[in-house]
Amino acid sequence: MRKLAVLCALLFVSILIFAQDKNSIPSANLKKMDGSSFNTSGIKNPGKPIIINFWATWCKPCIKELTAFAEKYDDWKKETGVIIYAVSIDDSKSSSRVAPFVNGKGWEYEVLMDVNSDFKRAMNVVNVPHMFLVDGKGKIVYQHTTYNDGDENKVYEMLKDLAAGKQIKK
Secondary structure, eight states: OHHHHHHHHHHHHHHHHHHHHTTBOOOOEEEETTSOEEEGGGOOOTTSOEEEEEEOTTOHHHHHHHHHHHHHHHHHHHHHOOEEEEEEOOOTTTGGGHHHHHHHHTOOSEEEEOTTOHHHHHTTOOSSSEEEEEOTTSBEEEEEESOOTTHHHHHHHHHHHHHTTOOOOO
């Protein structure tokens, strides 16, 4: 009977740990545009929001979304302290196009490359664009796929709520 109680307690704790982990950022090794390594455990912005956006150079809606974010990014940073990470899922054959593409667009946020799709799989991303909004405690509080003109306005409202310590309105 004691063994059963211990087993149930362990199972309960495991379920709690798993439930918490699905709302936080998993660890994966990516590359920065300069070729250096970056582990996603370094994605932090204490007390302030984070956007993680999965994209690809061949994805037109991704480019529209990231361009819309780029146009607002300076204002968003000043008002909410947000940091944006754009995670390219271009594979090893097309990843050499990412840096020239980003430089041509003038995007000012951190661009990471997930050439082996490790982070993509860990985050359960199926299609791009796929955006995650992370609160100041490192918990994923919202996500969406696809992009429609004006979505950046909804994201901005959520960023303001998070920066003010409020729960976001989905």
